[in-house]
Amino acid sequence: MTTTPEPVVSLRSVTKRFGALTALADIDLDVRPGEILALLGENGAGKTTLTKIVYGMYQPDDGELRVGGVPVRLRSPADAIASGIGLVSQHFALVPSLTVAENVVLGREGGALLDRSKIEGAVLATAERYGLDVAPRALVRAMSVGAQQRVEILKALHRDCKLLILDEPTAVLTPQDGERLFATLDGLRERGLAVIIITHKLREVMRVSQRVVVLRHGRVVGERATAGASQAELARMMIGREQLPVESASRRGTPLQRTPLQRTPLQRTPLVEARRLTLRDKRGVTLLDDVSFDLYPGEIVGVAAVAGNGQSELVSVLTGMAQPSAGEVLLSGERVSGLPPAQLARLGVGRVPEDRLEAVVGNLSVRENLTLEHIGAFTRAGHLDGRAMAAEADRLIAEYQVKAKPGDLVRTLSGGNIQKIVLARTLSRKPRFVVVAQPTRGLDVGATAYVHERLLEQRDRNAAVLMVSEDLDEVLRLSDRVLVMYGGRIVGDFAADEVDVGRVGLLMAGEGVAVHG
């Protein structure tokens, strides 16, 4: 084994654009038989786009794909499968009402008639050859998520794949199932398969891969042999910062005016107390795990986490959209968890949801959307007081600088203006506690700065703000305190001036989780 084997699949200068956005720029990548390559990157780094290109779901705009050294064009997943490429994506492509064997042979049944015992035997043989523990006759519907994932792997193997790609395979697994998956992958590697595992978890990279390629903003920013790489180095490459972004932000001369946080006696009692919040879904998967924190008036607390680590669920529980399985939320010492969203709003909880289109009615006008949430205040003897609504709408449009006429339909507005409407509607009620999720996702620089100013304004009028954002820069620039979440738990709690970005990155990626900051 002195010579390096030929790559199974290679990418050469692959570029993919969506409109003005370049999702992948000039990617070169090789993956060889008998190795597990980890593709590491934050959300939006381009990992999934890359996968879809290799699996024939997207066509590259530039560059080429080679399979076994030969340039190919993969126009569909069927082409990719024929070229020996298999994909296990995050949502499984299984038919729950069919058996394992039926799912595996779908599309290559071996004749017009189904010979059940034959296909079950063939599927079992493949499973045994690769050491996968799967019963061919079991109904997929009745299987655990981990077992369903094994069926997906079996499907690819049964089609003689040479390269198996797994997209965030542990996102849906328990730690035990995750370890079992890694053992399976080790076995596949020993049998000469090439494996690409896509992940943002450093622990998995270190556990299972031989080589790691780091993607950021659609580019390859580093490649290391896993054995010689340090986790801190990989985390820095993934997040792309060496120094404190708060400092770099002020050096860039941003217009944000931040007064240092000094708690007055009034502010020393917490406004919001989350006590051991736990949330499980219908299947019993723990989404929030024993989350406790205090929130004081006059502070912005940012939650830093990679998507899917419980931050959205935390927002849902705090705003009454979900009931915690255990634990409680106190507002000024009163228990408010379990109350419906409307009542929480009356108690002074303001909500700026993750999906702003969900917060407005696209086919109603700006005026109607601005007044919808407290329409009762504009009702006179059973019908709407149009003049009062118009007056309120005009006032909010002016105050929040919405660039639209009161009669415009909201669905015709830009994302920034829709977000202004959401903010106007929520913040004009002067909530004591503001819960904000992804406040600037998809907004341009101007709208982003505007939203940031408004959020700081809430802090300065002594409201407590909890902000969840995938944009780590945003979290670090606005927050007085940063909570880091991983796997549904709070794994770090830093004051703004103590934030160590490298450490936050490690915690977000699930490292050093045992230590609470």
Added chain:
Amino acid sequence: MEFLIVLAAAALRVATPILLAALGEMLAERAGVLNLGIEGTMLLAAFVGFVAAHQSGSLWVGLAAAIATGALMGTLMALLSVTLGLNQHVSGLGITLLGGGLALYFFRLLYGGASTPPSLGQSFGQLSVLPGTTLAPLLSQYGLTYFALLLVPVLAFVLRRTAFGLRLHASGENPEAVDIAGVNVYRVRYQALVLGGALMGLAGAFLTLAQLGAFTHGVVNGRGWVAIAIVIFGNWRPVRILLGALLFGFVQALQLRLQAEGVALPYEILLALPYLVTILVLALAGRNANYPAALLKPYRREGG
């Protein structure tokens, strides 16, 4: 005993077009397409079959024309709901309106002057098995009835034991899995709709070419909608669909018999009886219905 046998014989007759249509609908829905064009497809096929038989003098030509019409309407449904990915409710209702409109228009055009509805003067006869025994009335049915009954185990076999059945089922449950497995989802859905349409055409042909030997514009009279209900009752399985069709046929035959016997109930109530039973049974069975997961969802490859 004899009363029951006669009743059962009538029930089979009434159930035949509903069974044929429901099996056709089942194929479409199994593949993930709700075909609300069923009522119009049946009516147009009944009409075209009638005209073809009337003009050619051959019932078999009429039968072939009805099947072809059904298959064509199925193709049209596939074009709208599969290729173009239009809303299945809208496409299906559109096809029902189209089928009904065309049938009525050409009926007026061809036979508008006639004061009595035109008649073929002939119709498919009944085939007697075991004549002279007690069961003779039950086993003296139209050929299409035997065919419909035969179709039940055949389709059950196709669904369970063939590659086509597996792909059909998977297309209705998770078309993405089918696509990723390298099977053309559109093709599977086209096959299901064309084959299903042909069966609906056959159901229409039964009405004009066997049962009536004539055409009136009320000939289908909601049987398509009943068939859709029976597919749900039957949980998309041929044998249970047969039971549903027989139940409807039985109640219908019973109420006809009761009317004939002069039971002291307003005849409107008796007429409504089969439909009331349908609603009741559906309300009970519908709660446990396992709708194909991808029903009503046009398939589009992500990022295409």
